[in-house]
Amino acid sequence: MMLQVNDLHTYYGKSHVLQGVDLSLEAGQLACLLGRNGVGKSTTLMSIMGLVPPRSGSVKFKDREVLGRSPHEVARLGLGFVPEERRIFKSLTVLENLLIGQKPPIRAGAEPWTTERIFDSFTRLGERRDNKGGHLSGGEQQMLTIARTLMGNPELILVDEPTEGLAPLVAEAVLEMLAAISRQGVTILMVEQNLKAALKLAQTFFIMSKGRIVFRGDGQELVAAESVRQKYLEV
Ligand SMILES: Nc1ncnc2c1ncn2[C@@H]1O[C@H](COP(=O)(O)OP(=O)(O)OP(=O)(O)O)[C@@H](O)[C@H]1O
Structure with missing residues (x-):
């Protein structure tokens, strides 16, 4: 198993945000974590990363316990994190950022x-x-953030809402980049609001509600589970 999370509890002060999260991912999977605002999706990724x-x-x-390690140590073991806010160096070039x-x-x-492999795989960059x-568009900055994480040669990347705030066509390009990364063998767990x-992208879906995983299934199962979607996803 690439990632196995069991009964994870996380607090912000007295606020009990993760209330026993269980999820697992096999090597090579592209999985998507869904759920309404504030249910704990970002907190799940940040808790995994330390x-x-x-x-x-x-x-x-x-199969190695990483709970209690610093984010730096977790990253060194082969876990990459792409945060929601794009943290690129605006005064450095794309090449220097990488x-x-x-x-x-x-x-x-x-x-x-x-x-070179990045520029061959993602020609836009x-x-x-x-x-x-600083001269890149929002979508290009997102691609650069993802590519910079890849330069650390992670085996698994956690990606938080990569298409947030992007126009539909640009969002599609970013998701296509993640699909390409997945095809190249990197395991991905991403938070994405756009069902x-x-x-089109992921094989495995997790839905979160109130700090717990309430659904796990493949695309077909998610499409079939109409009441689950209504209850936990649709507004
Ligand atoms: N640093 C923090 N301190 C206190 N409470 C926080 C903090 N960060 C998040 N929260 C709260 O924890 C809960 C879960 O937040 P989280 O960001 O993980 O949810 P989310 O599912 O990712 O939602 P969103 O899509 O809005 O980011 C929310 O109620 C949020 O207000």
């Missing part, structure tokens, strides 16, 4: 991500390689 320390439970990354994210691969035999980060877009 950015918000959970109070109890277990987070196993490739080089900042570079870390040697952990897994022997895996083809490492280099700037290649065209912009010498442009300053229609997510259905």
Whole structure:
């Protein structure tokens, strides 16, 4: 198992936000975490990464317990995090931004991500390689944030609402980038609000409500589960 989260509890002060989250992902999967605003999706990703320390439970990354480790240590084990806000260096070029994210691969035999591989795989970034980060569009900045995370050669990436605030066509390009990354063997857990877009992309779906996972299934099962969608997703 690439990721196994069991009975995860996280608090902000007295507020009990994650109330026993259970989820698991196999290597190579692209999974989508859905749910209404404020149910704890971002907190789940941040708890896995150690950015918000959970109070109890277990987070196993490739069968190794990572709960209690610092985000830096978790990243070094091969877990990448793409936060919702795009953290690029505006005064540095696309190429320089990518080089900042570079870390040697952990897994022997895996083809490492280099700037050339990034520019070959994602030509939009290649065209912009010498442009300053601050001059990129929102969608390009999102692509750069994702690509910079890849430069750390993660085996699993956690991606928080990558299409937030992007126009539909740009959002589609960002999701296509994630699909391409998945096809290249990186496991992905992403939060995405747009169900229609997510259905085209992901194989596995988790729905969260009030700090717990209330549904797990594939695309067909999610489409069939009309009452679940009505109860937990639709407004
Ligand atoms: N730093 C914080 N301090 C206190 N409460 C917080 C903090 N961050 C989030 N919360 C609260 O925790 C709950 C879960 O937030 P979280 O961001 O994980 O939800 P979400 O499902 O990702 O929602 P959204 O889509 O709105 O980001 C919300 O009620 C939110 O107000």
